Amino acid sequence: MVRPKGKGIWCLGVGFIIFLGFFLLWGISDSALSKDESTCISCHTSVRDLVKITREIAAKAPSQESTETAGEG
Amino acid sequence: MAPLEPYERVLIDDAFFEEDPHGEITCEQCHGGNPRATTMKAAHKRLVADPTYPNPSKTCGECHEEIVATNETNLHASLNSYKDIIGKRASTKKGVRKKVFKAMDTHCFTCHSSCGQCHVSRPDSVEGGFVQGHVFLKTPPMGTNCTSCHGSRVEMEYLGKNKGIPGDVHYTQKGMKCIACHSGEEMHGMGKEYTYRYDVENAPRCEECHEDTVSPKAKTRTHRIHNEKVSCHVCHSVAYKNCYSCHVGKDKKGLSYFKTDKTEMSFKIGLNPSPSKERPFTYVTLRHVPVSKETFAYYVKDGLANFDELPTWKLATPHNIQRKTPQTESCKSCHGNKELFLREGDVAPEERTANKGVIVPDDAIPR
Numbered sequence: 109m110v111r112p113k114g115k116g117i118w119c120l121g122v123g124f125i126i127f128l129g130f131f132l133l134w135g136i137s138d139s140a141l142s143k144d145e146s147t148c149i150s151c152h153t154s155v156r157d158l159v160k161i162t163r164e165i166a167a168k169a170p171s172q173e174s175t176e177t178a179g180e181g
Numbered sequence: 182m183a184p185l186e187p188y189e190r191v192l193i194d195d196a197f198f199e200e201d202p203h204g205e206i207t208c209e210q211c212h213g214g215n216p217r218a219t220t221m222k223a224a225h226k227r228l229v230a231d232p233t234y235p236n237p238s239k240t241c242g243e244c245h246e247e248i249v250a251t252n253e254t255n256l257h258a259s260l261n262s263y264k265d266i267i268g269k270r271a272s273t274k275k276g277v278r279k280k281v282f283k284a285m286d287t288h289c290f291t292c293h294s295s296c297g298q299c300h301v302s303r304p305d306s307v308e309g310g311f312v313q314g315h316v317f318l319k320t321p322p323m324g325t326n327c328t329s330c331h332g333s334r335v336e337m338e339y340l341g342k343n344k345g346i347p348g349d350v351h352y353t354q355k356g357m358k359c360i361a362c363h364s365g366e367e368m369h370g371m372g373k374e375y376t377y378r379y380d381v382e383n384a385p386r387c388e389e390c391h392e393d394t395v396s397p398k399a400k401t402r403t404h405r406i407h408n409e410k411v412s413c414h415v416c417h418s419v420a421y422k423n424c425y426s427c428h429v430g431k432d433k434k435g436l437s438y439f440k441t442d443k444t445e446m447s448f449k450i451g452l453n454p455s456p457s458k459e460r461p462f463t464y465v466t467l468r469h470v471p472v473s474k475e476t477f478a479y480y481v482k483d484g485l486a487n488f489d490e491l492p493t494w495k496l497a498t499p500h501n502i503q504r505k506t507p508q509t510e511s512c513k514s515c516h517g518n519k520e521l522f523l524r525e526g527d528v529a530p531e532e533r534t535a536n537k538g539v540i541v542p543d544d545a546i547p548r
Contacts, residue, residue: 146216147224148208152193161221162187174432179441180333180424181471 194314255370430479468497
């Protein structure tokens with residue numbers, strides 16, 4: 109029985125592409141991946157976002173410092 | 182220390198991810214929270230701002246096991262001195278004592294440090310905030326992490342910020358930062374519990390550098406004569422800060438406050454309250470500490486019922502060392518100079534019993 113030569117090469121090619129895809133994904137470091145995905149990082153590295161958010165928080169939250177504190181500690 | 186803008190306190194620098202090995206750890210591994218949440222509230226749920234306090238074993242300890250193993254024994258973390266001193270002065274009545282300790286927890290224990298509050302952020306007690314964009318610093322910077330807490334006394338003295346009084350020669354002439362004397366080993370703890378900072382074995386000692394100066398065979402005659410009789414500071418320190426009284430409580434909004442009374446610059450030589458092998462001196466410099474019988478009166482009456490157990494004038498090592506001081510001018514600068522010594526008249530009447538052991542009687546003033 110003669111094996112279909114053209115189909116075999118096609119399967120091998122698809123397999124290689126899938127393998128290459130996984131290899132490349134695996135090759136990207138965890139930290140770089142998480143850096144892109146993490147809300148923590150996207151927010152805490154953006155001056156613009158932090159200025160806006162911290163201003164909003166400051167406007168809502170009362171001061172935690174008592175005005176009665178006096179003298180040197 | 183310049184204050185940080187609120188956003189600066191939490192802004193992470195790219196250098197943290199690019200240059201600091203700690204940047205390879207995901208945020209949630211140390212801080213918890215939810216990195217996939219889309220709102221701030223959800224992202225910060227169960228977030229721990231300082232994952233190194235009180236127990237750094239599951240964060241820093243994963244890699245720095247040896248250092249973290251002794252962490253609980255360093256005084257910045259254990260706060261043993263507060264517990265010991267207030268414990269000795271506190272009433273022995275169970276209910277009263279409990280209230281004193283609760284007040285201590287609310288007020289005194291806010292001053293502490295942790296791995297993160299030395300190596301990453303400014304301490305919480307000075308509102309925190311990253312020192313360098315969350316980059317971990319092997320050596321904590323003096324201004325943001327040492328004198329930010331040790332400011333009123335140490336910083337003012339060491340840097341020469343008290344009007345008319347020079348800074349410490351170790352800083353003004355040699356530019357030495359805190360770490361030059363106070364090593365990482367001292368800060369990290371030795372694994373032995375201490376309650377008194379002067380007992381810490383690897384705390385700095387002048388003779389570690391000035392080896393030949395402090396010895397019965399010292400070159401300088403005055404050093405030979407006074408060896409073991411007076412502490413180095415008695416001759417080489419100048420006027421330093423003394424604080425009086427301290428009252429703690431909560432204002433109408435429920436916010437904690439403290440109030441100290443007067444602060445004054447003075448220089449007083451007294452009797453050594455705790456002579457030891459390392460500090461056998463008869464005479465030492467004494468500093469008045471901010472405490473009074475009424476410190477916790479807001480919370481409980483007679484909280485410090487055993488106030489007289491400890492002196493309010495404590496052994497001090499002012500950080501304003503000079504080679505030449507008014508005391509080194511001549512023998513008569515100290516001998517017979519009653520003004521330099523802590524005498525009964527210098528002590529408030531209600532504190533005289535507490536300071537009985539450190540007040541210098543007239544007949545004990547060197548002639």
